[in-house]
Amino acid sequence: MKKIEKEIESKKNCWTSIGVWGDSSCKELEKFIHCRNCPVFSDAGLNLFEQEHPSGYIDEWTNVISKEKDISLVDEQTFLVFRLGDEWFGISSKFIFEIMELKTVHSLPQTKDIIIKGIVNVRGEIKIAISLHDLFTIEEQKSKKEKTKKIYKRMIAITKDKNIWVFPVDEIYGIFKLGNKTLSDPPSTAKNSSVNFIKGVYDAETFRIGYIDEQKLFATIIKRVYS
Amino acid sequence: MQLLLFELEKHFFALDSKEVIEIIPLLKLTSIPKAPGYVKGVFNYRGTAVPVIDLSSLIENTDTPNILSSRIILVNYKFKNDKKILGIISRRVVEILKVDDNLIDEVQLNNEESKFLSKVIKFEKRMVHIVEVTNLLNENVKNLLFSE
Numbered sequence: 001m002k003k004i005e006k007e008i009e010s011k012k013n014c015w016t017s018i019g020v021w022g023d024s025s026c027k028e029l030e031k032f033i034h035c036r037n038c039p040v041f042s043d044a045g046l047n048l049f050e051q052e053h054p055s056g057y058i059d060e061w062t063n064v065i066s067k068e069k070d071i072s073l074v075d076e077q078t079f080l081v082f083r084l085g086d087e088w089f090g091i092s093s094k095f096i097f098e099i100m101e102l103k104t105v106h107s108l109p110q111t112k113d114i115i116i117k118g119i120v121n122v123r124g125e126i127k128i129a130i131s132l133h134d135l136f137t138i139e140e141q142k143s144k145k146e147k148t149k150k151i152y153k154r155m156i157a158i159t160k161d162k163n164i165w166v167f168p169v170d171e172i173y174g175i176f177k178l179g180n181k182t183l184s185d186p187p188s189t190a191k192n193s194s195v196n197f198i199k200g201v202y203d204a205e206t207f208r209i210g211y212i213d214e215q216k217l218f219a220t221i222i223k224r225v226y227s
Numbered sequence: 228m229q230l231l232l233f234e235l236e237k238h239f240f241a242l243d244s245k246e247v248i249e250i251i252p253l254l255k256l257t258s259i260p261k262a263p264g265y266v267k268g269v270f271n272y273r274g275t276a277v278p279v280i281d282l283s284s285l286i287e288n289t290d291t292p293n294i295l296s297s298r299i300i301l302v303n304y305k306f307k308n309d310k311k312i313l314g315i316i317s318r319r320v321v322e323i324l325k326v327d328d329n330l331i332d333e334v335q336l337n338n339e340e341s342k343f344l345s346k347v348i349k350f351e352k353r354m355v356h357i358v359e360v361t362n363l364l365n366e367n368v369k370n371l372l373f374s375e
Contacts, residue, residue: 046319049296053253062254066271 015041081173085138088209097157097164105129113224120166122157132167136194160218183211232322235283239355246360248301250320278372279314291316302360306373
């Protein structure tokens with residue numbers, strides 16, 4: 001234990017100086033590839049817990065553990081939030097297969113429907129790439145936030161009945177819990193056709209998220225891709 | 228076999244993960260009169276009184292320090308024909324090991340009080356004692372903690 005502490009002390013924050021968050025000159029990187037695989041880094045993390053409890057911590061937990069477990073939280077629905085153009089959308093997490101980096105879409109000849117963009121390689125399997133931008137008639141455009149922080153475009157693979165489709169998005173925000181919040185009605189007037197695929201609007205305080213009606217979305221994709 | 232690995236002052240120990248119900252932080256405990264020193268008290272676990280023992284105190288005669296890495300592992304405990312819950316205070320509960328049952332060695336321990344440590348496994352240069360929950364408490368302590 002003391003040996004590890006000494007080692008950590010001598011290599012204090014080495015991951016920011018010679019590690020992957022520094023100049024990557026550490027010789028151990030050849031063996032561990034990334035600092036997170038190195039015992040010095042993981043032991044430093046563990047040592048964060050080698051300190052006394054913050055005030056009120058034990059009382060708070062004693063109170064929490066004495067109460068019945070709120071099982072409603074276990075069933076809580078979650079949804080993935082992503083951006084198309086300037087608009088935020090959410091889709092139930094149970095339909096998410098994978099979130100990937102942008103991949104090359106190989107176009108297919110003689111596809112008449114604009115939402116079919118081609119085929120893409122998902123873990124060695126060929127899947128159809130579609131465009132929610134075109135389905136929702138939203139232009140791919142940069143939002144104002146991109147000036148202040150780096151935003152990465154991603155691809156989302158969604159799945160239903162063992163079928164997988166992939167579509168690019170302008171940004172992934174993260175996972176939200178639906179909790180006790182109820183969705184408000186979608187606006188009756190909208191500039192684009194996304195409103196047809198939204199079953200409600202989730203108010204995330206600083207922005208609003210269109211919650212996608214999965215039944216309508218999948219029915220439309222199946223109809224337009226396979227007919 | 229899947230084992231929940233943890234550390235005490237000097238050695239590695241493990242519990243069969245099938246026995247584990249939940250891992251929770253240290254809590255405020257109400258002491259039990261006439262109980263041995265390693266029985267640290269009892270607390271209200273979702274409406275049920277659960278006794279807690281300090282494994283470090285039982286095995287190494289030193290109390291587990293009152294810090295964030297110290298946790299209470301709640302395990303199933305069979306008392307007569309009833310299912311009870313026992314809390315075990317331990318440190319650095321951070322790893323799950325998957326081990327082959329054939330790698331577990333039996334150690335002959337003459338001491339009745341240490342019978343719960345009769346299984347040992349060598350894992351990546353570490354000698355890990357497997358704590359057998361059923362043999363953890365002697366009859367007197369069992370009756371003191373679980374008799375109604």
